[in-house]
Amino acid sequence: MSILTSIKHALVMASQRFTERLKEAVSDVWDKILNHPFVTELFDGSLPMGKFRFYVIQDYNYLITLTRCQAIIASKFEDPAIMRKILELALADVSTELENYNKLLGELGLSLNDVIRVRPSPTNMAYMNFLLSTCTMGSPYEGLVAILPCYWTYLEIARYHAKKLEGNPVRVYRDWALVYLSPEYEKIVGDLRAIIDNAGDYLARDFDRLSGIFRQASVYEYMFWDMAFRQEQWIL
Template identity: 55%
Template sequence: MKVSDALRQRADYIWQKILNHPFVVELYQGTLPIEKFKFYVLQDYNYLVGLTRTLTIIASKSDFDLMRKVLKLAQEEASTELANYERLLEELGLTIEDAVREEPSPTNYAYMNFMNLMAFLGTPYEGLAAIMPCFWSYMEIARYHERLLETNENSLYVNWAKVYLSKEYVELVEDLKGLLDKASEIEFHKLESVFERASKYEYMFWDMAYKMERWPV
């Protein structure tokens, strides 16, 4: 079994909860309150900035081939993905300034710190294991709930979701899985706990967005 598949199998109990989280289900049904989606988008924009930083840290510790591939992904995140989010913010009546001013929630802040910590202190493959559940689970969510989009009357939600069904996004996920699969068997045991914890943070991110989590003080 490939490294990525073994990691995914181990974390399946978490991923099943992700797939069936109320935020995810209501988003694909089209019934999610728009204020919850706006909150999610503002938080996710900040997460993507943090993710881009994590990718650059991973690249700085990698051999040339891995560095080149990770930097390419970081460049895409910093340009294409964030540019797409700027358009999405506009559709929601928000601005880039709103996103910049938005304070990351406790969960979001902890998740970004976790990714950076794994990239700083771990191997490049531990860094990849920390970011992999984010990319991969979005593709699985889209596939799992694809049929709900057929009756979803919220075009904004439908267009957002279809990005994760696109050929380009699937290829991105497969490329990342391929990079992770190059990790050695010796390193696999380190990756298990990282991938599992990152998967927990993914679940917590959806839960944070659904509850519109704020700092208590």
């Protein structure tokens, strides 16, 4: 690489938002997420309802853990403005996603007790433990980077497959997907990215470590979809 090319590359990197750099570093994983059979079948309406029910039960339990992680992250910030923003994001997430799931449960013939009694699958358990350990033992920004793929990939999935919804014959699937195309959800993702990007200059020195966390979380996102598609069970 020539000196001029190196300078141009450095200038491009400097002008990029930190979260965009994280996303570029895991483009291979995100491509697989966008094109996973569970995702494509959900958006075109061909996904068997049993697999969606399995997913909803697992995801509801996951979202409870995600909310706990946000509270842990918020407690680690010294800046009360950032702490408040993260808690607001947690509240918005609970209001947007969990409320949506509360409606879904009834439509799927499930009760909250049915969901809570289910043992999280091996993949779900591993993902939740990864988030809890990262958010508890790591810095607040490590925690934010760990939870970002969950939020952001859902927005990207919904945008990528939005046209499929027009011909989707399953109302429950359409209603579920439209939540992630809403301005409210887009704002949640944008606000979370902004908190990280505002510290981008400070975080740049630790890009390799943070991108490793971001990749691991992204891989778990892929594994979660695959787990739901296979309706993964404990062998004992």
